[in-house]
Amino acid sequence: MQRFLIAAAAALALAAAAPFAAAQTPKQGGAAVVTFNNDLTTLDPHVGYDWQNWSVIKSIFDGLMDYKPGTTELDPDLAESYTVSEDGLTYTFKLRPGLKFHNGRAVTAADVKYSLERAINPATQSPGGGYFGMIKGYDEVAGGKAQELSGITAQDDSTVVINLTRPDATFLHLMAINFSYVVPKEEVEKAGADWGKQPVGTGAFKFVEWIPGQRIVLERNQDYFRQGVPYLDRLTFEFGQDPTVAVLRLKKGEVDIVGDGIPPAQFTEVMADPANKDLIAVGEQLHTGYVTMNVTQAPFDNVKVRQAVNMALNKERIVRLINNRGGPATQALPPAMPAYNSDNKGYAYDPEAAKKLLAEAGAGEISTELYAMNVDPNPRIAQAIQQDLAAIGIKAEIRSLAQAEVIAAGGAGKAPMIWSGGMAWIADFPDPANFYYGILGCAGAVEGGWNWSKYCNKELDGRAEKADAMVKAEQSTARIDEWKAIFDQVLNDAPWAPVFNEKRFTYHSARLGGDPALFTDPIHIPVNYDYIFAKDAQ
């Protein structure tokens, strides 16, 4: 996922205690203003794939599944209930009664079918269509040979049956990501190319207006199927706002959430101000920042060189560079992710051992290139990495470029090393599989793919597929253990040097209330707008 952020986080610890169980239900009313520096690109749920529009889309649209607010616990959403067949190949979803799109039309099972077909249809140009490869008929639709998925049937208006070609433990998660969100066909067709600018969904908020470069306004959906939600009447997103100025505006009471996070320049000051004590929510995110090493080229085709790089990085110092908004990473998976192996401490910082490994590898004088995205703090982190590498005798020249250029170089396999910051993987859904196929598996190691290490381990790919075929409830521990083993092997092969796991710090106004977990929601990144409330409306 190319959502790039300064700080990011997951609240699995908080997952156990449902945020609202104890607190009384907030009253509806009030409004909030959120600022972003960059204008949103689109609100088409099947196309939008950056971190700013991800949660805005989640507030306008819904899928069959979602997560409990502020947690990573799956929960039926548009579906009232679902059943899975014994072999794990057939899912039957029962829609809630009385569901309505914002245009007033009732949601039917046919809409679910249409939406998935639209996401997979190559004409949609969805960046996430590839996720649905396990649905029967996928190949025909994705190959442009068919319009309809043979694997989906609308049994009646409120029952959808989805047939898979292989059992897949991540399937329910996929029914909760934006790419499977339900859209009304007539509106999509009416709007044509403008669909992404005038979305109509079923979600908690209704789209009102979008003035490009200025603002997007949403208002409460009176017919939302969850009673009493959302709490806010109105939600305004303002664009083109420098985060430094946004912080000043927040202090003045003009803005409620600085969407881009607290700029590093103001971080110390904002954190030190006692007035901000209750205004900064801190949470973990399903994020890992890493350095990729292209395993197909010298010198990184030698595993010892890659391991040496892992030992050379002084992660403590790099974490300090980002104002301690994160923790040193030991492995590819972030701590809040199932299958994170807390027993595996990864590579300790040990430049001497690294030098020894390099000598064993017989790599000699190494000079290479380190690509990084040019938005702060990434060039700074790249320079810290550069210094650490120099200390063990690897001379890395920095190529600090626009995001698009780094992505292009990575996809083409032209970049020997890439610091992933700003383009790093934040999980689309909280499952280890989401951290594997696209960025570490063979599927992503192709021209234009997102596996920038071009690491392709056929044996691990096979094990991953087998793990994901364990769909029965009693197999879930075994599956997670297998994923642990897979990621342990990845760490040994060291196509990446994991650097840190970001935490998200969300700065909001005193006007807004809600559990801190909502302001750092690991799924509705950065903020779960549906459940925060205005204190002046209470």
Add this chain to the structure above:
Amino acid sequence: MQSFWIRFRKDRLALAGIAVIAALTAVSILAPWLAPYDPNEQFFDGLTLEGAPLPPGSRFWFGTDTNGRDQFSRLLFGARTSIVIGVLANFIAVTIGTALGVTAGYLRGWVGAGLMRFTDLMMAFPPLLLAIALTAILKPGLAIVILVIALVNWVQVARVVYTETVSLSEREYIEAARAIGAGPLRILSRHLVPHLVPTVIVYATLGIATTVLLESMLSFLGRGVQPPTPAWGMMIFESQSYFLNAPWLVFIPGAAILFLALAFNLVGDGLRDALDPTQRGR
């Protein structure tokens, strides 16, 4: 020529400007011996525990930057890049612009119109796009920056010099010079260029600061001097959002650029006065 030197040598401010330029050049050359630290060394204790840069103090005289490096050492080493870019690249651009502007303004006709339309064409390209495309062919670095600045910055000079030349060539004394049979070269060098000197000096001196900042923009897009090489413009650019909280990060390199530009301005003013055609022979 002799009178020029006599007059220039009397201009104390201009001499002071020369002294400053000489001193800055010396600093840039002697940086390795003058700097207390390696300009690229990121000190573990060069940042606060929260990762903020350190203010000026006894250990780091000018404080540290956002990577925990010694700002003073970076300033000394940064003089190299900044002088080359601010002075050399800008000088090339101003020279090209003046030459084209004068030629077009004096000749006019098809040649003049052609040159000016070419100028319009060049003006229409965003310098950043030009830089991005150039690095598809060349390696990023100082050469690219000089090339882009030389390719981009001359157009405005050409435009303004052209307008002035057009206006000057309609003046009576040019007509008079033509009437007594002065050749175009003589008219250009004796009667036109000296009157253009003030305009050219404005561009040559004010342009220094803006050119150094343009360089930082190019570097940001990965086309200029690549990190960790220090350069004044980049030092400001990287930390400008800090200037409410850590003003030294912006003001110290900013003062350095201003110092350099002011020195050239003093020299420029001195040159202009010394070359002043109306004061000649007085």
Add this chain to the structure above:
Amino acid sequence: MLAYFIRRILASLGILLGVSIVTFCLTYIIPADPVAMIAGRTSTPEVREQIRRQLGLDQPVHQQYVNYLSRLVQGDMGKSYARKSDVAPLIASRLPPSLLLMLAAIMAELLIGLPAGIYAATRRGRFADKLAMTLSFLTVSTPQFVLGLTLLYIFAYLAGWFPLGGYGSAYHIILPALTLGLAGGGWYSRMTRSSMIEVLRQDYIRTARAKGMPEWRIVLVHGFRNAVLPIVAMIGLDIGIFMSGVVVVENVFGWPGVGQLMWQAIQSLDIPVIMGVTTVAAVFIVLGNLTADLLAPLIDPRIRLR
């Protein structure tokens, strides 16, 4: 005059054609893979192939250019890679704010630069001159981000006289225009000063003085009138510069102009947007310079258009 005008319009079309060719070539050699950018991380080869065909990237270069140009003359600038929506309306929505800011900024530049320059010229070498020239140096050399944020911090945040950025009312435009006005005004004041000094020692000024004309009339009527040509040329230049976007100031003040669009497009290598903005800016650059050239003979009757 009319012949000149027609010739210039034709030349302008030529320039725009040239701009379109060179821009096209530049974007063609930029090392970015639009398909990978649009397609994202989990895309399949089918989707990538489909996108390549939709963008016409499977065709030879010259054909791609012809397609681009024939769409352009119909007002179609293609679709943004990042936004998947048409470029033309995207730019159109940014033009009014950019136009407003351009007008206000040029006004501010002139209001600051001309009086300072004229006054400094008449006080040449004295304190007022030195002060004005030092200040102009400062404002030109200060990065616009720093200048803008300082103004915003003092006048909007601390004093509360102006809104903290945004677009919508006359109040919103004052600080961004002032930021640009201070930076540009520095250039104008220096240029005015040096032209004025040049003019004020001409023979006819001495004649006027000898005739006993009041000094202010000499300076403003005879002096300034003859010094104004380079200023007009600079205004022509500024029209182009401001319409191609002043990204830093737009960003600090949350001003929804062309500059922010261009900057985001460069960062994401959204080539259709980059080409669109370049084309529109080229139109303004050509117009600005044309206006300056047409105004010249009106100001200085000795100049003939030819």
